[in-house]
Amino acid sequence: MGSLIRNRSRVAPWALPWGMPEEFNQLWQEFNGPLGWIEQSSASPAMDVRETPEAFIIEADVPGMKKEEVHIEVADNVVTLKGERWGQREENKKDYHLAERQVGSFRRSVAIPGGFEAGKVSAKFEHGVLTITLPKPEEKKPRKIEVRVE
Amino acid sequence: MAVVEERYVAPRVNVVERENEVVIEAELPGVSREQAEIEVREGTLYLKAHARAIGGGGTEGAYRVQERPGASYYRSFKLGDTIDPAKIEARLQDGVLTLTLAKSDKFKPRAIVVN
Numbered sequence: 001m002g003s004l005i006r007n008r009s010r011v012a013p014w015a016l017p018w019g020m021p022e023e024f025n026q027l028w029q030e031f032n033g034p035l036g037w038i039e040q041s042s043a044s045p046a047m048d049v050r051e052t053p054e055a056f057i058i059e060a061d062v063p064g065m066k067k068e069e070v071h072i073e074v075a076d077n078v079v080t081l082k083g084e085r086w087g088q089r090e091e092n093k094k095d096y097h098l099a100e101r102q103v104g105s106f107r108r109s110v111a112i113p114g115g116f117e118a119g120k121v122s123a124k125f126e127h128g129v130l131t132i133t134l135p136k137p138e139e140k141k142p143r144k145i146e147v148r149v150e
Numbered sequence: 151m152a153v154v155e156e157r158y159v160a161p162r163v164n165v166v167e168r169e170n171e172v173v174i175e176a177e178l179p180g181v182s183r184e185q186a187e188i189e190v191r192e193g194t195l196y197l198k199a200h201a202r203a204i205g206g207g208g209t210e211g212a213y214r215v216q217e218r219p220g221a222s223y224y225r226s227f228k229l230g231d232t233i234d235p236a237k238i239e240a241r242l243q244d245g246v247l248t249l250t251l252a253k254s255d256k257f258k259p260r261a262i263v264v265n
Contacts, residue, residue, distance in 0.1 A: 047218065
C-alpha cells in the first residue's frame with residue numbers, strides 16, 4: 001500500500017509540472033508557445049514556424065536533399081517530417097578534412113494548435129528549403145463582425 | 151535612421167581530398183545562385199552569401215518557432231600551395247554549394263616510366 005502511494009507521487013509531477021494547479025500549467029504552456037514538439041532526432045532539420053491569419057507555415061532547411069527523399073505526413077493536427085540525409089558518403093574517413101554536414105535519418109512532428117485543413121496542405125521545395133503551408137480550418141480564421149449601433 | 155545589422159553564420163561544410171582535387175561542400179539553404187559570392191584572394195578562398203531568401207512563403211505572419219539562422223553566410227578557406235587558384239569550379243544545387251579545387255600539376259601523383 002505504501003509503495004503504491006510513493007509510485008503515484010513519482011508520476012504526479014510528470015503529468016502536472018511541479019504539482020502546480022491546472023490553471024498554472026496552462027499558463028506555463030502558453031508562455032512556452034502554443035506549439036508542441038513531439039519528437040526529434042539529431043539529424044533533424046532546423047525549422048521555422050510562422051502563423052498568419054489564414055495558415056501556419058513551416059520552413060525547414062534540408063540542403064542537398066531531393067524532393068523524393070523528404071516525406072510529409074499529416075494526421076490529427078500533427079505534421080510529421082521524415083527523411084534520411086546524405087547517405088552518399090562513399091570515401092574513406094581519412095580523406096575528409098572536415099565532415100560537419102549532418103547524416104542519418106530524422107523524424108520530426110509538430111502539433112498545430114487549432115488544427116488545419118488536412119486536404120489543403122501544400123508543400124514547395126526550393127534551394128534546399130522545404131515550405132509547408134497548412135491552411136487553418138474555416139472556423140478558426142479571424143472574422144469581422146459588424147456591430148450595429150442603434 | 152534605421153541601422154541594418156548584418157549577421158553572419160558559418161555554413162556547415164564537408165571537405166574531401168581526392169587524388170587530383172579537393173572538394174568543398176557547403177550548406178547554404180535558401181541561397182540562390184545570384185546570392186552566392188566566391189572570391190580567391192592571396193591564397194584564401196572567401197565564400198559569402200548575402201541576405202538569404204527566407205524561403206518560398208515570404209516573411210509575413212508571426213514566428214512561433216525560429217530555429218533557422220536567418221542570416222548571411224560567410225566562411226574562408228586557406229588554400230595552400232597544392233591548389234591551383236585558376237582551376238576552381240563552383241556549382242550550387244538544392245542549397246548545397248560544391249567547390250571543386252584542382253591540385254596544381256606539380257602536386258598531382260605521377261607515374262614514372264622506367265626505361
